[in-house]
């Protein structure tokens with residue numbers, strides 16, 4: 353693979369085998385994926401098909417067994433400052449204030465935090481004035497808003513989201529999806545979202561990639577045609593419902609290593 357000058361994210365031949373005491377687990381096999389700058393893609397697939405393994409590899413948190421990942425001209429073999437990540441849990445350190453949590457990645461990199469950018473983002477996500485609160489004083493949705501700010505504070509090129517709203521109630525989750533779309537329209541980051549909610553995947557993305565069961569491969573890509581900005585009412589339309597059902601049907605027909613119970617609406 354030739355690295356590119358623009359910030360295209362390229363995954364080529366990504367293969368990952370976990371060696372365990374009970375034998376080898378082939379999580380990914382020859383995954384190819386190209387994400388152009390500013391694109392928003394979702395990755396869905398049967399439970400255990402390797403979505404998290406793929407995302408963590410792109411984050412530089414997992415070493416591939418073979419294959420390569422590049423962001424523009426940089427090979428990704430360990431965490432890279434241009435790649436930010438959000439997890440299912442907000443993972444805020446309970447003994448630090450919200451602001452101190454957001455500043456932590458800067459401290460780890462021995463950089464001065466961009467205080468003005470952090471303030472602007474806190475306001476943007478509705479947490480203006482909450483910077484000095486402790487995490488326990490915030491609701492789950494507010495904590496995830498803080499983790500969005502933490503991920504975006506250093507102005508990454510790529511934002512990786514690993515089932516970020518899975519632990520939230522349906523109403524808060526809808527609100528967060530709207531917020532994510534708004535922030536994406538404003539910032540045009542490259543975003544890769546992993547989710548068990550097909551509706552969330554379709555609502556947010558330009559393209560939905562469907563992975564096959566383990567060892568995970570990209571089985572199919574579906575273009576999402578809905579214009580932006582998208583209103584939550586979109587989810588009530590027949591076109592949306594039909595597209596979600598088509599993708600669900602496709603996933604259910606991927607043989608799964610585990611029951612497909614994790615496929616949610």
Ligand SMILES: Nc1ncnc2c1ncn2[C@@H]1O[C@H](COP(=O)(O)OP(=O)(O)OP(=O)(O)O)[C@@H](O)[C@H]1O
Nearest residue numbers: 370372377379398399400401402403404405406566
């Ligand atoms: N650290 C590890 N050691 C051994 N096996 C692992 C490890 N991490 C993941 N696996 C296995 O690799 C496969 C892929 O796991 P992964 O978590 O990437 O899938 P997933 O698609 O994100 O799953 P889910 O949809 O259930 O969250 C699974 O069979 C899982 O049990």
